[in-house]
Amino acid sequence: MSDLPETPQQVVVLGGGLAAARAVEELRERGYDGVLTLVGAEPHLPYERPPLSKGLLLGSDDVDSVFVHEPDWYDDKDVDLRLGAPARRIDRGRRVVVVGDDEIPYDRLLVATGAQPRRLPALDGSGIPVAYLRTLDDALALKEALGGDIAVVGAGWIGLEVAAAARTAGASVTVVESAPLPLQAVLGPELAPVFADLHRSHGVDLRLGTSVDQMADGTLSLSDGTRLRPDLVVVGIGAAPDDHLAAESGLDTDNGILVDARLRTTDPAVWAAGDVANHDHPALGRLRVEHWDNAIKQGRHAAGGMLGDDAPYEAMPYFFTDQYDLGMEYVGHVGRAGHDEVVVRGDLGKAVFTAFWLKDDRVVAGMQANDWDASDHLRRLVGGPVPDGLRDPARDLGDL
Ligand code: FAD
Numbered sequence: 001m002s003d004l005p006e007t008p009q010q011v012v013v014l015g016g017g018l019a020a021a022r023a024v025e026e027l028r029e030r031g032y033d034g035v036l037t038l039v040g041a042e043p044h045l046p047y048e049r050p051p052l053s054k055g056l057l058l059g060s061d062d063v064d065s066v067f068v069h070e071p072d073w074y075d076d077k078d079v080d081l082r083l084g085a086p087a088r089r090i091d092r093g094r095r096v097v098v099v100g101d102d103e104i105p106y107d108r109l110l111v112a113t114g115a116q117p118r119r120l121p122a123l124d125g126s127g128i129p130v131a132y133l134r135t136l137d138d139a140l141a142l143k144e145a146l147g148g149d150i151a152v153v154g155a156g157w158i159g160l161e162v163a164a165a166a167r168t169a170g171a172s173v174t175v176v177e178s179a180p181l182p183l184q185a186v187l188g189p190e191l192a193p194v195f196a197d198l199h200r201s202h203g204v205d206l207r208l209g210t211s212v213d214q215m216a217d218g219t220l221s222l223s224d225g226t227r228l229r230p231d232l233v234v235v236g237i238g239a240a241p242d243d244h245l246a247a248e249s250g251l252d253t254d255n256g257i258l259v260d261a262r263l264r265t266t267d268p269a270v271w272a273a274g275d276v277a278n279h280d281h282p283a284l285g286r287l288r289v290e291h292w293d294n295a296i297k298q299g300r301h302a303a304g305g306m307l308g309d310d311a312p313y314e315a316m317p318y319f320f321t322d323q324y325d326l327g328m329e330y331v332g333h334v335g336r337a338g339h340d341e342v343v344v345r346g347d348l349g350k351a352v353f354t355a356f357w358l359k360d361d362r363v364v365a366g367m368q369a370n371d372w373d374a375s376d377h378l379r380r381l382v383g384g385p386v387p388d389g390l391r392d393p394a395r396d397l398g399d400l
Contacts, residue, residue, distance in 0.1 A: 004107060004268060004269055005107050006308075007308075008032065008034055008107050008108040008306055008307065009034040009035065009107055010034060010035045010037075010105050010106050010107050010108075011027060011032065011034060011035065011036050011037070011106060011107070011108045011109075011110070011306060012037045012039060012097050012104055012105075012106035012108075012109050012110070013036070013037070013038045013039070013109075013110045013112065014039050014087055014090070014097060014109065014110065014111050014112065014113060014245075015039070015040065015041075015110075015111065015112035015113040015114055015242075015274070015276070016038060016039070016040015016041065016042055016044070016045070016046050016083055017040070017046055017047075017049075017112060017114045017274065017275075017295065018046060018047075018048060018049070018068065018274065018292065018295040018296060018299065019110075019112035019114075019273040019274030019275075019295040019296070019298055019299035019302075020038055020040065020046055020110070020112040020274075020299060021038075021046035021068040021069065021299070022068070022295070022296045022297075022299035022300050022303075023110050023112065023273065023299040023300065023302055023303040024036060024038055024077070024079055024303075025068075025069075025077075025300075025303075026299070026300040026303035026304065027303045027306070027307070028077045028078075028079075030303070030304070030307055032303075032306075032307060035080070036077075036078065036079050036080065037079070037080040037081075037082060037104050037106075038074070038079055038080070038081050038082065038083075039082045039083075039087050039097060039099055039104065040081075040082070040083045040084075041084075041085065041086035041087075042083065042084070042135060042136070042137075043083055043084040044067075044083070044136055045067050045068070045069065045071060045074070045081075045083070046067070046068045046069070047066040047067045047068060047136055048066050048067075048068060048292070049134070049292070050292050050320075051065070051066050052066070052133060052134075052135075052136060052138070052139035053133055053139070053157075053158050053161035053162055053165065054161055054165065054322050056136075056139050056140075056143065057139060057142065057143050057146065057161075057162065057165035057166075057169075058165050058168055058169075059143070063136070063140070066136065082099055082102075082104070085099055085100055086099075087099045087245060088100070088245075089245065089248065089249070090109070090111070090245055090246065090248075090249035090251075090270075091103075091249070092249050092250060092251075092267055092269070092270070095107065095109075095269060097109065106269070107269060108269055108270075108271070108306040109269055109270045109271070110270075110271045110272070110273060110299075110302050110303070110306065111245070111246050111251075111257060111265075111270065111271070111272045111273075111276060112272065112273050112274045112276060112277075112295075112299060112302075113241075113242040113243070113245065113246075113276045114241075114242050114274060114275045114276055115134075115239035115240060115241050115242055115275040115276065115290060116134065116239060116240055116242050117132040117133070117134050117235065117236075117237075117238075117239050118235075118237045118238045118239060118240055119132065119235070120153065120212075120215075120235050120237065122214075122215050123215050123233060123235065126215035126216050126217075126218070127216070127217055127218040128215060128218055128219075128220065128230065128232075128233050129145070129231065129232045129233070130232070130233045130234075130235060131145065131232055131233070131234045131235070132234075132235055133158055133162060133234065133236065134239070142162070142234065145231075145232050146165065146166045146169045146171055146232075147169065147170065147171050147231070148171060148172070148230075148231035148232070149171070149172050149174075149228070149229070149230045149231050149232075150162075150163075150166045150171045150172070150173050150174070150230060150231065150232050150233075150234060151173075151174045151175075151176065151220055151228050151230035151232070151233045151234070152166075152173060152174070152175045152176070152233075152234045152236060153176050153212060153233060153234070153235045153236065153237060154175075154176075154177060154235065154236035154237040154238070155175050155176075155177035155179070155182030155183065155195075155206070155208070155236075156182075156183065156236055156237070156238060157183070157236075157319075157321055158236040159175060159177075159182075159234070159236030159237075160175070160182060160183070160195060160199065160236075160321075160323055161321060161322070161323055162234050162236060163175050163199060163204050164199070164202070164323040164324050166234075167199075167202050167203055167204060167324075168324070172203075172205075173203070173204045173205065174204070174205040174206075174207060174228060174230070175199065175204055175205070175206050175207065176207045176210050176211070176212055176220075176222060177206070177207065177208050177209075177210065178209065178210065178211040179208065179209070180208055180209050181193060181195075181196055181208060182195045182196055182199070182206070182208070183195050186330070186334075187367075188334070188339070188342070188357075190342040190344070190355070191342065191344075191348075191355055191367065193348075194326075194348055194351055194369065195323070196208065198323060198324060198326055198351065199323075202324055207222060207224060207226070210222050210223050210224045210226075211223045215233075220233065239275070239290060241253075241255060241256035241257070241275060241276045241278070241288060242275075242276055243256055243257050243276050246265075246272070246276070251265050251266070251267060251270065252265070252266055253278075254278060255278055255288055256272075256275075256276050256277055256278030256288040257272035257276055257277055257278060258278050258280075259271065259272045259277050259278065259279050259280065260280050261279070261280050261281070261282050261312035261313065262305050262309075262310065262311070262312055262313065263277060263279060263298060263301055263302045263305055263313055264305060271302040271305055271306060272302070273295070273298035273299045273301070273302040274294065274295040274298055274299060275288070275289075275290045275294075275295065276288075277298060279298070279313060281313070281314070282312045282314050283314065283383065284317075284333050284335060285335065287317070287333065289317045291317060291318065291319040292319065292320075293315075293317075293318040293319065294315070294317060294318070297313070297315050298313060301313045316331050316332050316333070316379070316382055316383055317331070317332065317333050318330070318331050318379075325370075326351050326369055326370060327369070327370060327372070328367060328368060328369040328370070329367065329368050329375055329378065330365065330366070330367040331365065331366050331367075331378045331379055331382045332357070332363070332364050332365030332366055332382040332383065333364065333365060334357050334359070334364050334365050335359075335364070337359060338359070339357040339358060339359045339364060339365075340358055340359050340360070341357075341358045342355055342356070342357055342358070343355065343356045343358065343390055343391050345393045345397070346369075346371060346393070351369050351370055352369060352370045352371055353368070353369055353370075353371060354366065354367065354368045354369075354371055354374045354377075354378070354397065355367045355368075356381070356382075356386075356390060358386055361385055361386050362383070362384065362385055362386065363381050363382050363383065363384060363385070363386055363387075363390075364382070364383075365382060366378040366381060366382045374397055377397040377398060377400075381397075381400065387400040388400070
């Protein structure tokens with residue numbers, strides 16, 4: 001449509017998660033004073049998900065601490081909150097988002113509908129209680145159920161964090177993972193053993209290279225011949241982008257909503273950000289990132305784009321995890337081309353170290369475990385050439 005006003009007057013942010021909340025914040029911080037509507041399917045105000053598998057499960061964070069803003073903040077910023085019901089449709093021809101019987105008009109739309117956990121349908125009707133962890137309500141229910149014998153299917157970030165919380169709560173925990181190592185796809189054979197050792201040392205029964213063959217009559221039959229009768233199965237086998245509404249509206253999707261380097265869809269009135277966005281990263285190529293930092297930064301960046309900014313989104317992926325007494329951060333991305341070398345500085349055995357993934361004389365990713373002084377250096381070095389002295393543990397990272 002050619003009647004797109006140059007200055008936005010009616011912005012709709014679809015999805016009540018972190019990317020959405022930060023986009024709304026950015027819009028108001030930058031002086032946008034038009035109509036601003038936030039549509040969220042969940043009944044809650046936007047909240048942070050990382051505590052759901054950590055502090056909230058462990059009981060060290062309370063529910064009130066997870067929200068991005070207090071309720072008053074949205075009133076003060078004149079944000080029209082439409083929570084508790086999913087949008088049913090995006091009508092791009094008429095530029096309206098349909099929620100229940102209401103049609104909410106927009107001249108700029110941000111789609112930040114996030115992702116949904118991949119499911120194991122075979123568990124339905126197996127007689128085994130099953131939990132997935134994505135929402136605040138999931139986390140509160142899971143917290144109450146974290147005793148007895150817990151089986152976790154999938155040794156990814158969420159599966160392992162749940163395993164750590166369950167062990168800390170005194171549960172007996174078996175983790176079943178079909179890959180030979182936990183987190184193998186991200187950390188590779190060099191670093192993934194750190195997490196295998198960590199969990200085994202805390203008493204987790206870690207079944208690697210093992211799959212669930214059958215689930216029936218309250219029993220999980222594993223490919224190694226074991227039969228488990230857990231009180232609860234927690235499934236952590238990844239997430240899929242919640243892009244169906246965008247696809248139904250005719251936007252291009254392929255493992256998420258396809259956006260260009262500036263987070264724009266092919267419709268000049270529509271942006272996407274966060275877990276749902278499959279972004280054309282200027283340095284890394286097509287990438288869909290499911291991390292907290294990405295949701296914050298892309299939400300803000302898309303808001304800037306709606307206000308006329310033209311810069312590409314270039315931030316390096318960043319994520320963190322906390323499991324037992326191990327805190328770690330990871331910056332960068334090892335692409336399909338892989339890496340030539342991993343440089344480890346510090347002590348893998350004591351889980352206090354930094355690691356750098358190198359490819360073609362460049363630092364493509366870096367990680368620190370329990371070495372928080374290294375955080376800024378990771379961010380500085382990743383994406384650049386391999387500095388002299390990186391392989392020499394006697395050289396301080398700050399001097400490279
Ligand atoms: P979401 O947070 O998923 O929000 C999207 C929202 O859109 C949802 O509330 C959804 O209900 C809503 N929605 C969907 N469809 C509609 C519709 N039709 N109408 C209205 N609303 C709709 N990342 C890290 O880097 N470190 C961590 O330690 C970490 N821990 C995590 C722990 C858990 C348990 C989970 C689930 C995620 C964790 N993450 C972590 C990932 C991080 O939380 C996500 O990347 C981030 O929440 C993505 O934000 P988002 O706004 O894109 O999507």
